[in-house]
Structures are given as structure tokens and as C-alpha cells.
Amino acid sequence: MNNLILIKYGELTTKKSNRNTFIKLLATNIKKILTDEEFNIKFDRVRMYIECNNVNSVIEKLKNVFGIHGIVICHKVNTNIEDIKQKVLELLIKENFESFKINTRRADKSFEVHSMELNNIIGGYILKNIKSRVDVHNPDILVTIEIRVEGTFIYTNEIKGLGGYPVGIQGKGMLMLSGGIDSPVAGYLSLKRGVDLECLYFESPPHTSLEAKNKVIKLASIINSYSGNIKVNVVPFTKLQEAIYKNVPDSYVITIMRRMMYRIAEKLSIKNNCKVIINGESIGQVASQTLTSMGVINSVTNFPVIRPVACMDKLEIIEISKKIKTYETSILPYEDCCTIFLPTHPVINPDMNKCLNYEMSFNYEQLINECIENIEVITNLKQQEFNDLL
Ligand code: ATP
Ligand code: MG
Numbered sequence: 418m419n420n421l422i423l424i425k426y427g428e429l430t431t432k433k434s435n436r437n438t439f440i441k442l443l444a445t446n447i448k449k450i451l452t453d454e455e456f457n458i459k460f461d462r463v464r465m466y467i468e469c470n471n472v473n474s475v476i477e478k479l480k481n482v483f484g485i486h487g488i489v490i491c492h493k494v495n496t497n498i499e500d501i502k503q504k505v506l507e508l509l510i511k512e513n514f515e516s517f518k519i520n521t522r523r524a525d526k527s528f529e530v531h532s533m534e535l536n537n538i539i540g541g542y543i544l545k546n547i548k549s550r551v552d553v554h555n556p557d558i559l560v561t562i563e564i565r566v567e568g569t570f571i572y573t574n575e576i577k578g579l580g581g582y583p584v585g586i587q588g589k590g591m592l593m594l595s596g597g598i599d600s601p602v603a604g605y606l607s608l609k610r611g612v613d614l615e616c617l618y619f620e621s622p623p624h625t626s627l628e629a630k631n632k633v634i635k636l637a638s639i640i641n642s643y644s645g646n647i648k649v650n651v652v653p654f655t656k657l658q659e660a661i662y663k664n665v666p667d668s669y670v671i672t673i674m675r676r677m678m679y680r681i682a683e684k685l686s687i688k689n690n691c692k693v694i695i696n697g698e699s700i701g702q703v704a705s706q707t708l709t710s711m712g713v714i715n716s717v718t719n720f721p722v723i724r725p726v727a728c729m730d731k732l733e734i735i736e737i738s739k740k741i742k743t744y745e746t747s748i749l750p751y752e753d754c755c756t757i758f759l760p761t762h763p764v765i766n767p768d769m770n771k772c773l774n775y776e777m778s779f780n781y782e783q784l785i786n787e788c789i790e791n792i793e794v795i796t797n798l799k800q801q802e803f804n805d806l807l
Pocket of ligand 1: 598619696697
């Protein structure tokens with residue numbers, strides 16, 4: 418394998434006591450995302466190195482891994498001045514720049530030339546061979562030379578990593594995933610903070626179509642490229658939803674329906690070891706997302722709920738959804754169970770007692786249990802296999 422990539426850790430370096438756990442999990446996550454590649458991985462407390470053949474495709478995949486701060490393609494040479502000089506020249510001659518800086522780090526103190534001295538030797542050699550100047554404060558190009566026991570590593574440009582924490586370090590959350598714009602973004606933001614995901618989708622066939630379900634699966638497969646572990650629980654919601662429409666006045670159907678969704682999300686989270694429910698609610702966006710509505714809906718559970726996009730404007734959410742490539746799928750026009758039979762005047766300040774009374778008029782607990790018993794679980798969400806789903 419003739420390429421070497423160096424991974425710089427992100428925010429995890431601040432968590433001193435958990436450092437080893439973080440690094441090991443990051444390595445596991447990287448291995449998972451590189452299953453189709455030939456590679457070797459080595460790591461210590463400071464850095465991680467990946468040897469591979471297909472450097473470009475490996476780097477594209479590493480760009481999707483949370484917990485990576487920077488990615489650099491390293492060039493390994495023997496630790497002697499002549500080899501270092503030649504390699505730095507070979508790298509810089511391909512670049513377009515006016516100023517540069519050489520930054521040597523001498524981790525292997527047995528190498529007799531000190532850092533400053535090596536900076537001068539290599540810098541002088543470059544000045545002699547390439548028309549340029551040294552700028553130590555704001556160089557166009559920074560050349561880093563790391564003298565280590567196993568050899569000398571030379572690199573120039575650093576590719577920015579995603580940052581965040583390794584996925585799974587916080588355990589798992591249950592993402593309520595609809596086909597809209599907001600919930601996939603909420604999922605992505607949770608993954609970024611180290612929360613792995615399981616998804617929960619409520620479908621109401623024949624009122625909702627197979628396309629609507631496939632759209633959700635495709636969205637899950639896109640966010641799965643940041644995790645590798647995601648599965649989708651498809652909940653058959655038709656009977657419960659029909660019972661709600663039969664027993665509850667029009668203006669309250671959405672409120673009651675969402676209270677049922679939360680009840681099911683709680684039960685499934687406990688069953689499947691998820692520590693938190695996650696959804697794409699955003700304050701004030703629709704009638705069920707006023708603070709009063711959110712309070713009345715949330716009151717059915719004590720389970721923690723996070724709403725990563727709660728305080729974002731729609732345009733900010735759209736910007737993220739474009740960046741993470743869920744937007745094009747999210748805007749496909751398939752009906753969700755929240756949008757079918759939408760009442761003309763959904764209540765925006767629902768009354769808790771009314772909700773409790775309406776709910777007493779039918780046996781929803783039995784229907785909730787049926788929903789959970791009949792869940793369809795979809796796994797193996799490799800993104801490329803779902804590209805043509807819609
Ligand atoms: P989104 O753009 O994510 O669909 P939205 O603005 O359309 O959100 P709602 O339809 O009120 O808002 O839904 C709010 C949140 O409830 C969604 O972001 C999602 O987390 C969850 N949700 C709604 N419908 C479903 C569903 N059919 N299955 C699972 N979760 C759902
Ligand atoms: Mg929606």
C-alpha cells in the first residue's frame with residue numbers, strides 16, 4: 418500500500434479522561450466506513466495513520482466521519498536531510514504559491530538536527546530552486562515535517578474534517594424520521610454530537626404510499642453514510658390514525674396523533690436501548706409546534722426529547738439539508754401521515770384536559786401495542802444501494 422493518510426483528532430482531544438475510548442471508537446467507525454477499501458490503520462494518543470491504495474476514495478469516505486478534525490496526505494521518507502529536501506521540493510514544485518513556511522516537529526530527539534536548523538536548511542533549499550519567499554506569519558503554503566521514530570512524514574495541505582464526536586460515544590437516540598426537510602437534519606446534528614441513531618417512521622397505508630416510505634428509507638440511507646449502523650423501524654399507524662379521526666374533533670386530531678407518536682417512540686426507545694427521542698420540531702413552524710402544543714404533546718412522556726433544529730429558521734435548516742444531500746429527496750412530493758386529512762383549523766393552543774377526555778373515548782393502548790408488535794425493521798442501509806429507489 419503506497420499512500421499514507423494522517424488523521425488529526427477533533428474536539429475529542431479536550432476530553433482527557435475519555436481519550437482512549439474516543440480514539441478506539443473513532444478507529445472502529447473508520448474501519449466500518451472503509452469496508453470496501455484495502456487499508457491498514459494504526460493509532461496512538463496523538464494521531465491516527467491509514468495506509469491505503471485508493472487514496473481519493475478513502476478520503477471521500479473519511480470526510481463523512483465525525484470526530485476527525487483534519488485529514489492530510491503524508492509522504493513518508495527516510496529520516497535524512499537529503500531525502501527530506503528532495504521530497505519537499507518535489508511537492509512544492511507542483512504548487513502555485515508565492516510564500517511558504519517550513520514547520521519542523523522533532524518528536525524523535527535522536528535526530529541530531531534541531532527543528533529551527535532543519536527549517537533553515539530546507540527553506541534555503543526551496544528558495545534556491547523555486548522563486549518564492551518565506552513568510553512565517555501568513556504563508557500561502559505551510560510544509561510540515563514530522564521527524565518520528567518510524568520515519569519522517571511530510572505534508573502540506575490539510576483537508577478539513579467534519580469535527581464533532583465519534584458516532585456512538587453517547588449511545589443511541591430514536592429519531593422520528595418523516596419524509597420532510599427537518600428530521601433528517603435533526604438526525605445529522607445528533608450524529609455530529611456522537612449520538613448514534615435508530616429511526617422510527619409512522620406509515621399509514623393505503624393513505625400514504627409506498628413512495629412515501631421509500632423516500633424515508635432513502636433519507637435514512639443518506640444519513641447512514643455518517644454512521645453505518647442506522648436501521649429504520651416502520652410502524653403501521655393506519656388503525657390508530659383511523660381511530661383518532663373517528664373519535665377526536667378535527668381541530669385536535671394532529672395534537673392527539675402526535676401524543677400517540679410520542680407514546681410509541683418512548684416504548685420503542687426503552688425496548689431498543691435508546692437514551693433519547695430526537696425529532697425535527699422547530700418552534701412556531703406549524704400549529705403542532707407552538708410552545709403550548711409542544712408542551713401538551715410532550716407531556717405524555719418523561720423520556721428525554723431533543724429537538725436539534727428547534728431554534729433554527731427554515732432557511733438555516735434547508736442550508737444544512739443541502740450540504741448533507743438530503744434536500745433533493747426531502748422535497749419530493751409524497752404525502753406523509755401528518756399531511757393527509759390535514760384539518761383546516763388545527764388548534765394552536767390545545768387544552769390538556771380536552772386531550773385527556775378525547776383520549777378516554779377509545780382504547781388507544783391496545784392499538785399502540787399492536788403498532789409496536791407489527792413493526793417492520795429495515796437494516797443494511799448502504800447508501801449506494803438506495804440511490805435508485807425513487
Ligand atoms: P419534517 O420536515 O421533518 O417532516 P415538519 O415541519 O413537516 O417536519 P411535522 O410534520 O409537524 O413537521 O413533524 C414534526 C416532526 O415529527 C418531524 O420533524 C419528525 O421528527 C416527526 N414526524 C412527523 N411525521 C412523522 C412520521 N410520519 N414518522 C416519524 N416521525 C414523524
Ligand atoms: Mg413532516
